[in-house]
Amino acid sequence: MAGGKGGGLGGRGNKSGSSRKGAMKGSGGQRSKGLEGKGPTPKATERAKHPAAKRAVAATRRTQGTTGGRGTSRPKVPYKANRQISELIAGRNSVVEALRAQIPATTLYIAALIDIDDRVRESITLATQRGLPVLEVTRQEVDRLTDGAIHQGVALQIPQYDYAHPDDLLRLAEDASETPLIAALDGVTDPRNLGAVIRSAAAFGAHGVVIPERRSAGMTAGAWKTSAGAAARIPVAQAGNLTRTLESYQKQGLVVVGLAAGGTMDLAELEAGTDPLVLVIGSEGKGLSRLVQQTCDLTVRIPIAAATESLNAGVAAAIALYEVAQRRQRAGRL
Template identity: 60%
Template sequence: MPGNSSRRGAVRKGNSRKGPLVGSGGQRRRGLEGKGPTPKASDRPNHKAYKAARKAEAGKRSAPARSGGKSAKQSGEVIAGRNSVVEALRVGVPATALYVAGRIDSDDRVKESLKIAADQTIPIMEAQRTELDRMTDGATHQGLALQVPAYEYAHPDDLINPEAPGVPLVVALDGITDPRNLGAIVRSVAAFGGHGVIVPERRSAGMTASAWKTSAGAAARIPVALAGNLTRTLNDFKKAGFFVIGLDMDGDVELPALDLAGEPLVIVVGSEGKGLSRLVSETCDQIVSVPMSSTIESLNAGIAASVTLYEVARQRAEKS
């Protein structure tokens, strides 16, 4: 007889009124024992919660890594569009990959981007346009995208270096939120012999690709440090022998009369709208204003920093 008929006890005895019948082999009893607790929805492969969890996990793995401070808040970014990509490559914005759409209509910008990427040994990856749409969050990429890693910030203590050439000169930003202003200030610091820039961790522009491009490559030479608390950081610099001056249109001292130019110096630049914050202003040794025509209310933060850095460099050159 088929099935379990040859196993003892699996078949009714022949004198049974109901006749021989194949038994369950214990399956019914085991079925009553249960299978343990019901798995969570996110652990069941056929459940939508499981698929959503796997998708979120994959997104985390593909997201650029972040590292401490503002770099923990600011991830790597993707530059999209032919003009933006080629300009970033021209000024040496650090990149980890150049993505090019398959069967792209090549023009001079695409050819130059490919050449610069090859010269700088930046990996060139072919990607589907749907993948580029996802990477650039739907931006107009024109078949070209550049992956830029997160900026690695220095620590403010790194700028307190008695062995640095020349008299120490640092610029700190208080409430500057435009990355182009940050880039312009980094460029001016490099031009006038400064040693670094400090940005607060919160409510401040970070070293994005836009800031790097505006710096015209100076960001590769001038360290940008991250301050968890700007007021505390400025006090640390004062303890290390620095003087701190803040720029404000209502300053007590006009820039040409600045008598601290020859000292280790931190120049604090406030935002165009609100100026210096109260605590930062109270921390400064002097509040300095840039003299200008009465027809102009204030200068752009980047320009004000540049003018001040030039005057400090000029006075130092005269005294040397």
């Protein structure tokens, strides 16, 4: 029968069988407590599931660098230049030239079943003479290692460059009892120009080269090759902020001189060349950046024919370093 023992919606509590709604006898007023006020409504950012709260949490994580789940600190990801891993040189000509230039290397990879020509034979001979591992791998493995570059079955792995600290260059000069001479590059992004500056710095008695971490060429295979071995004899330092590094050098007694087309004097008039010196070279197109130029104690120009708009960084550095070396030699400072 439809009602059964319980009498419809009331269940066991309504012995009279009445269908009347409301608080039942003996409830102790529990229903009335449920109607009490719960206070003001929380702000949207305080309600975990509200979109505004989720946006606030995401913004906090971006600012503080926290992980998503546990709230533990996560260090900021350094700039890519600081995370440079080993580089692979691909192609028969590139590999054999790198080995001839004594570029530091860790492993030579040769794809199995390739045609062996004179370049491959010489690469294997040079690697073996240097005690480098020569590994025969599948062509697919070389494809993977070189990320699809044209490799002709040959690849050479070179290690990450171990950059010096800018202050290390001053210690080198101090240990040699010499007047510091440092070349700094501002916005030079061509590795060949970096290699050329390193070569000139080594030739004219500089104690090292400073490059910024950002927007700058690094010590790649191209820079090693252009340096013609000089990169093994002179250190390259990386500066997190070039302007602050130059200011630090100034505090330690160095004169910061920038090469600029609109310099206040000709290079030949630079009497400060015999002082502890930082020579700053900018990019061919943009020259020195505004902040770097403002930081310089002096700016000098290299007189050139009107038909030539500018010199590239490698050539400009060579001319300026030569002039400084000649002035120091005359003054007996070398």
